[in-house]
Amino acid sequence: MDNNTFEQHRQTWIREWVDKWRLLDIDFEAYMLMKGISPDEYKAMNEAGWSKNELIDDEWGETFI
Numbered sequence: 001m002d003n004n005t006f007e008q009h010r011q012t013w014i015r016e017w018v019d020k021w022r023l024l025d026i027d028f029e030a031y032m033l034m035k036g037i038s039p040d041e042y043k044a045m046n047e048a049g050w051s052k053n054e055l056i057d058d059e060w061g062e063t064f065i
Helices: 003-021 028-034 039-050
Strands: 055-057 062-064
Touching: 003 028, 003 039, 028 039
Parallel strands: none
Antiparallel strands: 055 062
């Protein structure tokens, strides 16, 4: 899985969290494990995503640094 696909899954999980995942207590890591990613691969990709030091939420156009 490449970084773009990983980030697309993250954005999908964020959009669906209120309707689908909140009451099931499914965090993003569990969501990605259900998608077939290994725990080690998840850890590496998640750390690579955070190394950018910024979060961009396209829905509101806000950047958090």
